[in-house]
Amino acid sequence: MPELPEVETVRRGLEALVKGKTIKQVNVRYDKMVSPNPDEFKSALKGKKILDIERRGKYLIFRFSENLSMVSHLRMEGKYAVLPHTEPLSKHDHVIFELTDGSDLRYNDTRKFGRMNLVPSGKELTVGGLATIGPEPTPETLTFEYLSQRLRSKKVGMKSFLLNQSNVAGLGNIYVDEVLWLTKVHPLQPSNTLTDEEIKALRLNIFSELERAINAHGTTVFSYLNAAGHAGSFQNQLNVYHRQGKPCPRCGTLIEKIKVAQRGTHFCPHCQKLRLPND
Ligand SMILES: [Zn+2]
Structure with missing residues (x-):
């Protein structure tokens, strides 16, 4: 399971690759992976800009325009990749964020344990384990x-x-x-x-x-x-x-x-x- 250093590495990679890009549409191939339901998830994200990618513990928090945030937990085997939209999908690509620049942000998860929760910004600390999460392991927060x-x-x-x-x-x-x-x-x-x-x-x-x-x-x-x-x-x-x-x-x-x-x-x-x- 990815731990803080791996999730932080993913965050930095995503920041370099997709920050500032706009979502054209979203394709959900495994319904249980997203919340709310796939139709709401897709319509809420259509046309949104990716403003930032943050991390709290082992969770990624995507910040989108219009006050939307998405909490993403990679669980056992989740991975993000950025590929040209023309590249064929792999069997385990479950959520595909098609971007307006012709690339895709693809979430791949062989075990299907990863989850993405879309919430209004400010509500992210109500999602799953974030509701009870302890301090970040930094000198300022872990006293x-x-x-x-x-x-x-x-x-x-x-x-x-x-x-x-x-x-x-x-x-x-x-x-x-x-x-x-x-x-x-x-x-x-x-x-x-x-x-x-x-x-x-x-x-x-x-x-x-x-x-x-x-x-x-x-x-x-x-x-x-x-x-x-x-x-x-x-x-x-x-x-x-x-x-x-x-x-x-x-x-x-x-x-x-x-x-x-x-x-x-x-x-x-x-x-x-x-x-x-x-x-
Ligand atoms: Zn020893």
């Missing part, structure tokens, strides 16, 4: 005070805490494993047992890891591509994710993989020791 208070108010394992978008927006399976390794915290460490020093380090590691990943245009694990069809390269900088059985880059101990909250979870058993609350 030490917020994070320490939130961690201490819960007694969940750290992997589950960081995956929960209502605690912190944007992190998913890859970056949670990486950030916990950087911070030397076990994925099952109860959130209310982190020391102030660990919370400070965790916060800084979240910022630096996401920044490095954005600079590398995200991680290409399965089929993620940015809007221009390029793969990201951050998979070459991962320390633990998908590295089970390989040596920890810090201490040489073999990386282990366990299941936490139904997610494959990678960690170094030497660097990330589980501390029980009474230790």
